[in-house]
Amino acid sequence: MRTVRIGNGSGFWGDSIDAPVDLLRGGEIDYIGMDYLAEVTMSIMMRQKLKHKDRGYARDFIDFIRRVLPELQERGVRVISNAGGLNPKACREKIFKEARDLGLKGVRVGVVEGDDILPRLPDLIAAGHHLENMETGEPLDPILDKVSSANAYLGARPVVEALDQGALIVLCGRVTDTALTLAPMIHEFGWALDDWDHLAAGTVAGHILECGPQCAGGNFSRWWEVPDLWNVGYPIVEAQEDGSFTVTKHEGTGGMVSVDTVAEQLVYEMGNPREYITPDVIANFTTVRLADAGPDRVSVSGIRGGARTRYLKVSASYLDGYKAAGQITISGPKALEKAQLSADMVWKRLEKAGVHFEPECRTVEYLGVSSCLPGILEPPEDPPEVVLRLGVRDPKRSKVKRFGYEIAPLVTTGPPGVTGFAGGRPKPQEVVAFWPALLERDEVESHIEVTVEEV
Amino acid sequence: MKVPLSRIAHARSGDKGDGSNVGVIANTPEIYEFLRQELTAERVKEHFREVCRGRVERFGVPNLLALNFILHDSLGGGGTESLKTDAQGKTHAQGLLAMEIEVPDHMLEG
Incomplete structure (x- = not known):
């Protein structure tokens, strides 16, 4: 069976700047996911964008691309990131500039837009979408003038579209962390929109990867058992078409991948284990089977999922x-x-x-x-x-x-x-x-735009 | 014998809105069954009485030999509003693993 290797090179904005380079150079890899967005990041980016119309994305990502772009292109290693923040097109222009400076041609970069609903809030509210706070039930309207950003969480589908169009790099704003891993699986294996079990498998893989080395020995309870944490290997999922996958890391790196380190990451930020809700699927974490598959290898299988909901989650920030x-x-x-x-x-x-x-x-x-x-x-x-x-x-x-x-x-x-x-x-x-609020899925998805351009 | 929970389980915690979650993973299936009886939501609430102002919820994850606890209202307002050093509940797993628990001796072997 064909294997696709997907790694995570950044768990958050502020993570190690050398880790994604090591992940690329340390061995075989097909896709690298890079997460930069925490909730607070969006409002920081909004302030940057208000000051300079060509800012509002994660500039650390550009530093990474500058270091590795020729290598990405030569090896065909594709990078998917939410580094686009509130300005993914400006981020793409910056990457194109780097590509030209490096004398590269044929660099295809995809941009996913439509998550930023801030300009649409008055219209949405007027149309009867009250965006009630999920914790308090209050409508958003009374604090509307204090809102500084509002983004819907998008799922894997638009990312898949950009990959289908041949993008070497896909830049998103607010997509779920798990979409960075699930999207390449859908692209490679052609999983259907309602193939809930497989979508759930890719989502669980994304959850295991999304905090980088936290599944590979970082933050592990029995930390004294973990070798060479200073050189911890960032994680890789070896995915297969049937939805099973193996969690591992490059040889020669520190840290460790064991049933226990992966299990700890599975319970990280867990709510109801039967209902891990994403825009793509509802994954059931009580179906995940972990097994030791050799040194620094854990096989994951058996994952079941249920139909996605009618809503997408929105996160607005306000002063x-x-x-x-x-x-x-x-x-x-x-x-x-x-x-x-x-x-x-x-x-x-x-x-x-x-x-x-x-x-x-x-x-x-x-x-x-x-x-x-x-x-x-x-x-x-x-x-x-x-x-x-x-x-x-x-x-x-x-x-x-x-x-x-x-x-x-x-x-x-x-x-x-x-x-x-x-x-x-x-x-x-x-x-x-x-x-936090919910919004009808159609209201957001009808506004999603995917563009792939080449320099 | 009375031992810290860390002798028979491991754990990880993180934030969940204005609360935290602590996922506790038993070292063996037998210990999982034991913890299902002993490590109740009430007992965890009592352990975190100076940290957690809300209720404690518990979910079983038998396939991972795990119990997942949600500690509501335990971050002093959550996220960016909190004035606490540990505004994300990162340390709560270490706190739960420090709980002293009376364990049958044979579960401590191996």
């Missing part, structure tokens, strides 16, 4: 006030007591200045004592040192800014042993909140 956090280091003896006194001083001084924060809008953490798992891991009675971390949130920028002035003075006004105040006053950051 929801400001926040800031700052920290300072306090040594012992009695580090914790001194940190508690310091925190108390900050709040009292702010009150004196007429700046009040409600308890739910402020936080005090004692890093090294109880910040991550309070009440679970027992702190030492008198820790040798503590990092005091204070944070606030408020609709008013000026109040948040005022808070930022109160940390540094602790060095001279507070108890002894206060140090490590570096990086200046904490500055207010915009809080970008998310609004």
Whole structure:
């Protein structure tokens, strides 16, 4: 049976910049998926696009393409990415410029558009699509003027279209992470739109790959068993037409692929295991069978799926006030007591200045004592040192800014042993909140555009 | 014998809206059956009482020998709104694996 090798070279924006290059050069590979978009990324890209009309995509991706484009073309290794963000066409122009600079010809790049529904929101709402918040049930209309981005999650189909048209690189905005893996399988094996079991298999493969090395030894509970994590191999799925696949990594890399490392990634960010809903299919994770298939090889089979829903998920972002956090280091003896006194001083001084924060809008953490798992891991009675971390949130920028002035003075006004105040006053950051909603599939899919162009 | 859960299982956690999920995977089928009895949603809620302000839901994933817990309202507002260091519940799996649990001795062999 024919095998198609699909790897993941980036799990998020900020992931290792050498990993995708190593994945390309380390052995056989047919497709590389590159994920850059977290929810917050879209609103950052919106701000970039508002400042420069030719920005609003992941520029790290261009750096990657510049390093490897001749090799991609020569070996026919195809790259699928959501690096296009809010401006996939500008991203394509930039890639074409790189191709021309490298003296390359015949580079075909596909662009998928139609996920960005921000300009359509007033019309959609007027047409009776209220985009109710999936958690609270409230309609979107009252906060419409605060919305800074709104994107529907697209599935694998438009990506398949671009691959069918011969694109070497496919640039998308908001597509599901799993589509980056499922699309090449549909393209290669010709799976039907309603071939739910196979679509579910490709979706599970995508879920295993989507966080890069997290299925190959990264973030593994028994981390002490994992060899050479510094050189961890990014994962590869060897896919077959019957929907079964093997998870592996290139020989000579660090990390490990075992039934346990793959199982941990399967449960990552899991909700109801019977209903993993994507635009393409509903995958049932309780049907996944894992088996050891040799060193650093795990075979995956048996996956069942159900019919896709009538809706697509939409994620809108909106400005929801400001926040800031700052920290300072306090040594012992009695580090914790001194940190508690310091925190108390900050709040009292702010009150004196007429700046009040409600308890739910402020936080005090004692890093090294109880910040991550309070009440679970027992702190030492008198820790040798503590990092005091204070944070606030408020609709008013000026109040948040005022808070930022109160940390540094602790060095001279507070108890002894206060140090490590570096990086200046904490500055207010915009809080970008998310609004998850559902929208009729047809409203989005009728606006999807796939274009493949060549330089 | 009383041991930390990490002796008989492994786990991973991540965010799920304003909550987190912790997927716990038993080392053997026998331990999975044992944990299905012992590691109830109520017990996990009690363990995370200072972290999780909402309810705890549990799903079985028998093919992976896994129990998936959803810890609602455990991230101080979730995503970008949270002021917490661990705003994504990345550490919650390590927290659950630290739970002390009375385990029949024979399950600790091998």
